[in-house]
Amino acid sequence: MRVRRNSWTARPRLLSFRALTSRIRTNSRLRSDGPLSFPTLRIVAKGICKSFAAPVLRDVDLEIPPGCIHGLVGENGAGKTTFAKIIVGLEDADAGSLLLDGQPYRPANTADSLGAGVAICAQELSLVDDLSIAENILLHISTSSWARVRRKSAHEKTSTLLDLVGLESANPRSRVGKLSLAEKQLVEIAKTLATDAKVLVLDEPTSALTAPQAERLHGILRDKASDGVSVIYISHRLGDVLSVCDRVSVLRDGKVRLTEECGALSEKALIREMAGADADFDALPRPTESSAPPHLSVRGLRTSRLPHPISFNCQRGEILGIAGLAGSGRTELLGAVFGLDKRLSGSVKIHEDGRITEVRNPRQAIKCGIGLVAEDRSKDGVFRDQTLAFNVTIAGLGGISDRTGRLIRSKEASTVGKLIDALRVRSNGVHQKMRELSGGNQQKSMLARWLHCGSGLLLLDEPTRGVDVAAKLAIHEELVRLRDTGITIIAVSSELEELQSLCDRILVLSNRKLVAELLRSNWSQQEILAAAFSEYAREDEPASVAVP
Known part of the structure; x- marks a missing residue:
């Protein structure tokens, strides 16, 4: 005992x-009376x-x-x-x-x-x-x-x-x-x-x-x-x-x-x-038709947490990266596009089959095929006391239900099984509790949630946070496969190497302001970091100095 x-x-x-x-x-420094003695x-x-x-x-x-x-x-x-x-x-x-x-x-x-x-x-x-x-x-x-x-x-x-x-x-x-x-x-x-x-x-x-x-x-x-x-x-x-x-x-x-x-x-x-494998991976850029209408257009977007208007387009079948320092507004930008924050000005519009739909709140965002994988999965993502199957299918129950709305358990198990196999989620089955999974496997299950819904636009905030090298490679490959099928992806990452290997374009935020748009053909880590620090450096300049 x-x-x-x-x-x-x-x-x-x-x-x-x-x-x-x-x-x-x-x-x-060591103590002045000589080296320390340890067991x-x-x-x-x-x-x-x-x-x-x-x-x-x-x-x-x-x-x-x-x-x-x-x-x-x-x-x-x-x-x-x-x-x-x-x-x-x-x-x-x-x-x-x-x-x-x-x-x-x-x-x-x-x-x-x-x-x-x-x-x-x-x-x-x-x-x-x-x-x-x-x-x-x-x-x-x-x-x-x-x-x-x-x-x-x-x-x-x-x-x-x-x-x-x-x-x-x-x-x-x-x-x-x-x-x-x-x-x-x-x-x-x-x-x-x-x-x-x-x-x-x-x-x-x-x-x-x-x-x-x-x-x-x-x-x-x-x-x-x-x-x-x-x-x-x-x-x-x-x-x-x-x-x-x-x-x-x-x-x-x-x-x-x-x-x-x-x-x-x-x-x-x-x-x-x-x-037992190397993780060398570099996504091949997929040319986008510049004359084609954008899948997502953001114009003059401003919220209480994004005081400077932000505008950009995102083409169908493109991976757009968002870079910046912690607190630069990256997470807030994804939340504003998804409709989580009250909009002070500007617009977020989805272009689909010749129709233009403005997104004002999360309900409309999901209807328009937008999915958000949040940065803090424990707070904004997983249901820890529910099963893996519940967590993956909760946003798209219609896809595993019959006409009367009754859940088809066999279809649920089959659908979730295929998704977790594709993303290499380690579990003891689809009925295992989420709290029993490692942090990285929980993160991959959040990506599986929106893949199950068939979302056409994915907003991914640190999609490989807490994920091991092999799983990161699997997620990257899956994201490129989705891109090549026409799905649009906007990804925030603190790892510049990840953005450079994965994205077609990178937007850089500095002090909650959009300061640069970089193309795959001419970006570098030095250029990205210089842009990310730019607005913080300006705060220390004298007021009389003109900002170009």
């Missing part, structure tokens, strides 16, 4: 404000096994020393997130053992793990939208004196943490629900850094971040490692893994297939170990 520690011994070790600021100032191994996993409906982890062995950033990569469903949850007490291993600093370690919950100095930044954010940024971080930082909460101290601590992760402009009193997904992810990271943890487990920490934001986080992790903190870094961005990690392990089918120093590996080598 496992004995749980009481609530007093399970409390997390917390930093005072003085200790927190001192630690931030001295992160990047040989910080965390040791031996023979870890875990099964749900099928085995997920099989005899996983892992050794991580202090001061090491250890990468963990693998396809969706390989067991990465399950292993992370076992480390922090969110799941219990069926077999195997854990050692922390040489002592047996088996946390019953996250309070136990925090008490032992192990913290997680989970792939699915754990923030409370109705609380402020400071109140969310207060969940891990003690700022109370007896029963009183010292709000001034709490806001000071929160501001220090926000500065550290690059959210200097955020107000600690702001409600988390008003933040973008990238900003929420940075708050989640700040919340994790607030604990005095000696082991940090980061599950897809940069999935919603731009390259500059990710590099800032990597700098923080390097500083933490120099202080002896051990980091488990889980990511599908293999370039990030090789850049920031000291060592990397590859999980495939629940087993560790490779553990190697990052300096001896390349992205192609990791891909081969993960999936």
Whole structure:
């Protein structure tokens, strides 16, 4: 029988404000009295096994020393997130053992793990939208004196943490629900850094971040490692893994297939170990008839979150990319086209068979064949407690029902089965609960939803967020196949390489303003980044300087 520690011994070790600021100032250097002394191994996993409906982890062995950033990569469903949850007490291993600093370690919950100095930044954010940024971080930082909460101290601590992760402009009193997904992810990271943890487990920490934001986080992790903190870094961005990690392990089918120093590996080598295939992919541009009427025309579109009028066309059978920094208005633009935000001016029109229909709200958008895959799937996409079949077919029940509206279960199973096979969704069948799927498989099921509806225009916000290399390749191939059948696609992505390999044109937003339209024949990463930063740079220019 496992004995749980009481609530007093399970409390997390917390930093005072003085200790927190001192630690931030001295992160990047060793103590003046000589090198730090650490135990040989910080965390040791031996023979870890875990099964749900099928085995997920099989005899996983892992050794991580202090001061090491250890990468963990693998396809969706390989067991990465399950292993992370076992480390922090969110799941219990069926077999195997854990050692922390040489002592047996088996946390019953996250309070136990925090008490032992192990913290997680989970792939699915754990923030409370109705609380402020400071109140969310207060969940891990003690700022109370007896029963009183010292709000001034709490806001000071929160501001220090926000500065550290690059959210200097955020107000600690702001409600988390008003933040973008990238900003929420940075708050989640700040919340994790607030604990005095000696082991940090980061599950897809940069999935919603731009390259500059990710590099800032990597700098923080390097500083933490120099202080002896051990980091488990889980990511599908293999370039990030090789850049920031000291060592990397590859999980495939629940087993560790490779553990190697990052300096001896390349992205192609990791891909081969993960999936047994290379991921070189470059979509061939499909010429569009410039004289043909557009499939979508946007004129002078303006909302409360897009103050500058935006106009563009999108041809039938075209993949149009939207690039820009986090907070540049990319997500807001897709929402405005779909009719989610109240329009202050302008129009969104669909041209179909000689008819022109104006889209004013989501109901009209769906009727006109527009589908939206949202950036934050957990909040705006999936029904976690429903089945995979329910989630895929919910927007198009008419296609699997008879004349009386009664659902045909066999048709539902057949339709969903074909879609998940095409997109390589790993599941135990169409009746598996969505909450049991990995984040990447949930993302692919959202794409399957609109493919089932036969939408002629797809609005995809970070369509491969949290998706492994092989699955990303499968999604890219499917999107190009759809493009070649005449479907129009508008895709937002924080990965410039993805936009360049996939799109026919790229629009660049900067500070919620459309600043550039780039063609496949003449774009470059430097040009895209220069455009993305352009309007932010102008804010710092003197008022007398003329803007061309």
